[in-house]
C-alpha cells in the first residue's frame with residue numbers, strides 16, 4: 514500500500530551576486546551549488562521511493578525504510594540549510610540593521626558578542642552554525658550542527674546559516690576555517706536577514 518503522493522521540487526536558482534563574492538571564489542560557490550542540487554535530487558528520489566514503498570511487507574523493509582527516512586532528513590536538511598546560506602550571501606557584511614540589530618543586541622548583548630559566539634560555534638561544529646529564533650523561548654540562539662540533519666530543534670527559525678563543512682571553504686582556504694568564517698561575515702546580506710525578521714513576524718520586544 515502506497516502512503517504518499519510524489520511531488521518533485523526544483524532547486525532555487527543561484528543569485529548572480531553569489532558568483533562575485535569577496536573572498537569566496539566563483540569556483541567554490543559553483544561546486545557548492547552542485548552539492549545543493551544533489552540534495553534536491555536525492556530528496557526527490559527518496560520521496561518517490563517512499564511513495565512506492567510496500568508497507569504491507571514491512572517486516573522485510575524496516576531497515577530499508579529506516580535508511581530512506583534517515584537519508585530524507587539529511588537531504589531536506591541539506592536543502593533548507595543551503596537555501597538560507599545562498600540567499601543571505603551576496604551583501605557587504607557590516608552591521609545588521611533595524612529589527613535584526615535589536616534582536617541580536619537584546620539576546621547577545623552586542624553584535625560583537627553575537628559574532629564571536631557564532632564564529633566560535635562554527636569553529637566547534639562539524640557542519641553548521643545557525644542563528645535561529647526560538648519561538649517557544651522567544652529569543653535567538655546560536656545553535657551547533659554536525660551534519661545536514663543534526664542538530665536543528667523544533668519551532669526555531671534560522672536567520673543565519675554558517676556552513677562549516679570542508680566543502681564550503683577548502684578550495685579557497687584549505688584548512689583555515691577561521692578566515693573563511695570572516696569572509697562569510699563580510700559577505701552577509703543583512704537586508705535579506707532583516708526582511709526575514711519582518712516577514713516571519715519575529716517580535717523584537
Ligand SMILES: [Fe+2]
Nearest residue numbers: 545676678681
Ligand atoms: Fe554546504
